[in-house]
Amino acid sequence: MKCVGVADTTFARVDMAKYVIEELERGLPGYKIVRHTVPGIKDLPGAAKRLLDMGCEAVITLGWVGPKDVDKLSYLAASVGLIMLQVLTGRIIIDVTVHEDEAEREEELAYIAEDRARKHARNLVKMLREGLQALTPWAGMGLRQGGPDAGPIRA
Amino acid sequence: MKCVGVADTTFARVDMAKYVIEELERGLPGYKIVRHTVPGIKDLPGAAKRLLDMGCEAVITLGWVGPKDVDKLSYLAASVGLIMLQVLTGRIIIDVTVHEDEAEREEELAYIAEDRARKHARNLVKMLREGLQALTPWAGMGLRQGGPDAGPIRA
Amino acid sequence: MKCVGVADTTFARVDMAKYVIEELERGLPGYKIVRHTVPGIKDLPGAAKRLLDMGCEAVITLGWVGPKDVDKLSYLAASVGLIMLQVLTGRIIIDVTVHEDEAEREEELAYIAEDRARKHARNLVKMLREGLQALTPWAGMGLRQGGPDAGPIRA
């Protein structure tokens, strides 16, 4: 049975996996969904590797980054790790990250987290169902996850 | 049949692939062009890897980077990934990146994006047709993509 | 016999391994605990690699980072290394890091170090005993190590 992985953290302040799993179950009925929870963002590349090694075709990671300078360095290290894993395996790893300083009010952060998680889960569904050109109709369209689209520039 | 890959994003606000494909079709008539669209810049190294694994001889990636500090970290992580892929494979991966804060007016950004995409596509055409020294006549000439050339310094 | 590794440093100003080993012995009675001490944070990825090569199933690393800008770069390099090791092996490497500038008073730093070390050791115990979903009941709950939990955002 085909499998897709969901890696999330206990550091996050929103249960983004709930939204992601809802979207994946709706969009990928033939797939088994395997969830793996780790402490924080720097543990996500290892979690994704374990999910790929279990046979998952793709993984979606759900990171939450604190507001301090040093948190941004952790974000950078985690991002390099997730990209390195893709470079080594060629598998699709969709990286959803919310930065705690993206919004001032908690409700807004919760909105960003849900919107970004759902939209990226739908991106992953499309890519797994339709292949390399699944997102091509929206190429250059200024799509955003976690808020309204920026839209294309009309030259 | 020989193949060249074009990886672009839905985050970008200009459809740079349109210009790139136009240049590649004109310059590499014997090649199949395979396009692969992903959400954002951090997905480009994985996309390039998939295109190489499909048999593409080279890839051109079309990234668009937001204006915030954290966007610059994503740019750095993506750049490390694209370079790592080249170091591991030796394949040519031409990286076209537009930073949203390169210009203030949208028309200017659109101009930069088209100019940079076309010029780099022509660089790739030359490199694939003529090999290691294809660009040597312009070595040290201060060429720029996305604006006028800086030109060589006359010592 | 199963084995878990503990890598720590002489640079650190708190003997965090003491707390970690206490927690591991309590939580993983069937495991041998192998400790490996190195000079500083940049030596931790190599130490973790040696512990994995000796047969350890997982490693917990205990880093201490100075307050200067250049110390933060060392933190970044060490983090990339620990993540790279996870990406290459899929093994669990729990990274406990204390930054000397997290608190002004020494007693507070000591408290942070013990709390973070113990909580992460318990995370590792749970992950080794219960597997991929061991921490899932706390996913998105805003857990923190080294201080009180931030808690989940109520949307």
Add this chain to the structure above:
Amino acid sequence: MKCVGVADTTFARVDMAKYVIEELERGLPGYKIVRHTVPGIKDLPGAAKRLLDMGCEAVITLGWVGPKDVDKLSYLAASVGLIMLQVLTGRIIIDVTVHEDEAEREEELAYIAEDRARKHARNLVKMLREGLQALTPWAGMGLRQGGPDAGPIRA
């Protein structure tokens, strides 16, 4: 026939390869010199990989970095790539980089570029002719390329 590679860019504003090739021809008469020109600094690690794959024993890369913050990130990514290639292969890759903001006047930049390129080419010649200790007589002597030596500190 033994071979040494020279990788340069069209972004650079000085034809540093001219000076490098002059030095290499003088110092390594038994070697074939293979030049490979790429668009910019981020393409140099891939170029160096291709030159090594062609059989070159060592490579000298000639990078030129713009003055903006984002250019410095590109410099970092390129540096990581060149170092990664050395870590994977053990081959000597001498990295000559000029930063456009090292000097205010163009003539000074041209001087830095020539001086740095020639001196590093001579370093490479020495290393290839005399091996691991070729530069040991100058160890700790505060040599600089692109300007006067800093000299050793007299303790």
Add this chain to the structure above:
Amino acid sequence: MKCVGVADTTFARVDMAKYVIEELERGLPGYKIVRHTVPGIKDLPGAAKRLLDMGCEAVITLGWVGPKDVDKLSYLAASVGLIMLQVLTGRIIIDVTVHEDEAEREEELAYIAEDRARKHARNLVKMLREGLQALTPWAGMGLRQGGPDAGPIRA
């Protein structure tokens, strides 16, 4: 015959290898010491790789970093490379780095360089003679190289 490598640079302004070799000869009488000098800090990971490939069991690298922002980026790239080499090989690579802006007066810099080099060489001697727990008696003791120890925090 067992071998330990010493990699240093012509950029450094103090001949740190002199002190290191003195310590290694005293502490590791059964070992052959192989020195390898390269131009600067970014060449150290490649130098260390060559020394390991020659059969050295461990390497000590002696880096000197300039005071500019861009020098710090070179430090970061070099650190990532040295760590990557350890992650790939599991070998001990002790990294001694002096930053030119650590002290204002040259005599102080010379003192830092010698102290740091000697102490780290002794660390390496201990690790090679006594194995994984050689430094454990000093774990968490706040040891410093290049100046007085910070000492442990008394909780």
